[in-house]
Structure formats: structure tokens, C-alpha cells
Amino acid sequence: MSVLVIAEHEHGQLKPETAKVVNAAVAIGGDVEVLVAGHNVADVANSAALIAGVNKVRVADSAAFEHQLAENTADLIVELASSYSHILASASTTGKNTLPRVSALLDKSQVSEIVGVVDADTFKRPIYAGNAIATVKSNESQKVITVRASAFDAQVEQGACEVENLSLSMDNALSAFVSVEQTESERPELNAAPVVISGGRGMQNGENFALLNGIADKLGAAIGASRAAVDAGFVPNDMQVGQTGKIVAPDLYIAVGISGAIQHLAGMKDSKVIVAINKDPDAPIFQVADYGLVADLFDVLPELEAAL
Amino acid sequence: MKVLVPIKRVIDYNVKARVKPDNSDVDLTNVKMAMNPFCEIAVEEAIRLKEAGTASEVIAVSIGDKACQEQLRTALALGADRAIHIETDAKLESLHVAKLLAKLVEQEQPELVILGKQSIDSDNNQTGQMLAALTKRSQGTFASKVVIEAGKAQVTREVDGGLQTVSLTLPAIVTTDLRLNEPRYASLPNIMKAKRKPLDVIAADSLGVDLAPRIELVKVEEPAKREAGVIVESVEELVTKLKTEAKVIS
């Protein structure tokens, strides 16, 4: 049994999700290999080689993989697939885009967004916006799986393992990269931050999100948002936390002016400690909050910043 | 240009799903059902393409038992030209759905298929990508903007780091994200008119796809409950509790 983990990377850097997906791979058992597909990704490969439990890193470095288009990456993974019993990727937008394509090309049913490994065939995964946890057993000979990284601990470091360079390139004629609009931020990423502070519709506009900045600076926090705040154009889409946005599980989650709809809770209710600030004492967010403050956010946010 | 829109009947998004006491599954008896919200966005996008003169025909398709004809009628009331019901009582995985849809794509030859990015019941997020693989087409997932021009679909995608735009050669597969559009409501006259629009039924078994389950549902449980918290009276009390009780800040 051998498990292949698809490395998650951006701007030539390995992303922290990868060490968490390797943790899931180690729980499944067998040899673990990591595939790095991209362009100019030597640093990514070297970082992946340091993740404890990884036996080998395989690198496909080619201009064809620069933008990680699903059509090209899926063909690459399928080319390598026969050596592996399990193929895992993070349930990031890249993993979600690519892995079902791989799965169908291999004629396998995929298991999406697992949060637990019971054994090599059996996994736990949330369904219905996390209102139920299903245990599923895959009878496929080869298992294609996406992993909710926030549900797994990162593997520690090891001495570097072998790095193998593959001279493979797949270039489909069907799709082409046009452009990217990258959200620039000095803050930690939502999925990696120990503290997340999120604003909702109660923030009223984009400028008011600045009220969260000082607090985030003091706590080393990432800033998130509800769907309503994103839809209203207060903040960019990549800040959305929830069932269909980012899933976070920080030590501390602070929800400000967020009502606590099922879909929002699905993205943050596994946080260790939850704080809610809302002027409506009946807001459902208080049902999951460890500490609730019933107050006008415009009064208390400056106070909170000063008190930290 | 023909546009095919696969839609799924699911639990209404406002309803909190409950687990059956015997832990065999989620209990859907007497639960309000509706069109999957991402499919509503897909239908809306197809209709807008028709209104803009880009699409010539919009076909809605749903796979499942008889009840999903209700959602197909909704799609017709919203502006789809005709509907196809692929009938089966089998519990389907996304791969099965994608294979059935691939058969239909072969028959209908749509230049564009617009699906939802995710069903809010299974939370799978698989079908569109699988259909693209099976039909050897390009894919533009999690779309927040679609522009059809000169045989290409220019798709802006909501990705973890921001927005990515790709250019797809038609025919192509697109899946919708929340910001693509704001779906309309069906008007009463259109709901009446929809009753006379064509709705064809095809037996899933007639399409020659093996629908045997590949993944077993072993059990379904309630998620771990959070302990009830406390209401604090002031910012000062909050900060003290976070420092000394929860110990999450210093």
C-alpha cells in the first residue's frame, strides 16, 4: 500500500496544509509519497521532503503546470496513479478542482473532505453543512480523497527524504490561464492563523472592517467574513468562512456582527474558543459561543483594541 | 448555443438536518425540499445567456425519483425551455450522476453545461469536474463571472487566494459559485406557463450506466455538541476570561 499526497503550494512556497494532509496519509498507513506539480518548484519540493513520514517527493516541474490547471494536473496524476492505493489532496480550491477529475478518469468514486481516518477504507466526513458526520467505507480498489486540513495536525519535521525529478509534462489544448487577481495581505492566512476575527453584515461597509485591523494586529489574527459581508462587497471572496468558503479551526475565533447561520457555523464551529459580539441577544451565534458579548460592535471594538 | 443545466433536489437550505435515531442516515421525512442553491444560480446564468442572445436553448435536467420533477418545473418557470427527468430510485454517488449526465451530453451535444459547484446535502463538490473528465471537456469551476466570446468561455473563478480567470475552448463545463449572479423568482404567469413546457422522462436504466454503489454509508452521527457558553457583561470581563480561563491570549 502506498499513498500519494498532492502538495499544496503557491508562489513557489509549500503551504502548511500539506503537512496536515500527510498526517491523514500516515493514519491510512503504508509508504507516503508527495507529488509536487508546478513550475520553478524546487523550494516546494525541498520543504515537502522535510515533512515527517514522507518517503519520497516526486517533482513535475514544467511551464505546463505553472497555474495548476486541473486538466493538466489531472492527466499527470492519472499517469502516476497505478503505483498508489490512495491519492490525497487538500480540500482547497485547487484540490477540489483537480481531484474529482482524476477520480472520474480512473473510474473511481471520490470521498470528499474527510475529517477522520477510521482505517484504510473507512473515513469520517461532514455532510449537510456539518450537521451530521457520516462514516463511509469505500469499496474502490483505489481511493481518491480530499482532506479537510483543519481537522488534522501538521506532521513534524524529519531529515530530508529522497527527491525524484520526473520529466513529465501534460499540456491540454482545452483551457488556458488568463490572469489572476491576488488578494494582497500582510496578515497570516485564514487556514493557518491561530486567531481569526471575522466581520459580518453588521459591519455595514468595507471601511468599517478597519475596526478589526488593530485587534488583528495585536492578536496576530487573520481576518475573515460571512457570506453577507462578501456578497455586499465589503471584502473579497477569499475571506468568506463557511460551508462553501474556507473552513477554519483556530484556537480563538471572534465573530463580530455575524448572526450565526448554519452555513457560517459549518466553517468555524470546530474552533477551540469562540467569541461572539452581536447586539441581538437572540442571535444563533451565541448558541455556539464560549463567550458572548451583547453589545453594539461600534462601541466595543475600539474598547477591545485598547484592552489588548 | 445549447446550454444544459443539471439541477438537484435537496433539503431546503434553511432547514437544519437531523440524524435518524438509528444512525442509519439523515431523516428527510416531511422535510422541506428545494432546488440546490448553486443550481438556482446555474439556471439563472443560463437564462441570462438566453436573454442576451448567446444561448439558443436552455435544457434543465434532474436525476432522481419522481419528486425531482417539482424542481424541473421550477426551472421551467424560471425560463428553461424544456426539461429532462432521468428517473431512478437508486442512491447515487457523484460519479454515477456524472456518467448519466455524460450520456445525455452525448445525445444533446450542448456547448455549455452549467452545474452548481456543490450539493448542500452531500457537500461533495465533484460532479462538474467528473463530467468534464468523462466528456474530455475543459472545466471552469467555482465561477463568479462567465463571458462567452468567439468560441471560448472566459471564466473567472473564486479561488483560495483571490480570483483566477481561465479561457476555455467550447464545448465546456462550468460550475457556479455564490457571486455569479442573484437568481430571480418565478412569476405566477410563468409558473402557469411552465406546466405546458415539455418535460421528458428517461429511465436511468436505459442509459447503460452501472449504478451499483461503490461507497457504503456505515453510519451517520450528530457532530460533537459545544458546551453552552457564558454571556460576559463587558469588554474587560471578556479579555480577563480569554487570558485566565480560556488561556488563548496572553
Ligand SMILES: Cc1cc2nc3c(=O)[nH]c(=O)nc-3n(C[C@H](O)[C@H](O)[C@H](O)COP(=O)(O)OP(=O)(O)OC[C@H]3O[C@@H](n4cnc5c(N)ncnc54)[C@H](O)[C@@H]3O)c2cc1C
Ligand atoms: C448555498 C449557500 C451557501 C452559503 N455559504 C455560506 C458561507 O460559506 N459562509 C457564510 O457566512 N454564509 C453562507 N451562506 C449565507 C448564510 O445563510 C447567511 O445568509 C450569512 O451567513 C449571513 O451573514 P451575516 O451573519 O453576516 O448576516 P446577517 O444574518 O444579516 O446578520 C448580521 C448580524 O449582525 C448583527 N448586527 C447588526 N448591527 C450590529 C451592530 N452595530 N453591533 C453588533 N451586531 C450587529 C445583527 O444582530 C445580526 O445578527 C450561504 C447560504 C447559502 C444559501
Ligand SMILES: Nc1ncnc2c1ncn2[C@@H]1O[C@H](COP(=O)(O)O)[C@@H](O)[C@H]1O
Ligand atoms: N441528482 C442530480 N441531478 C442533477 N444534477 C445533479 C445531481 N446531483 C448533482 N448534480 C449537479 O452537480 C452539482 C454538484 O453536485 P455534487 O458534486 O454532488 O456536490 C449540483 O449542483 C448539480 O448541478
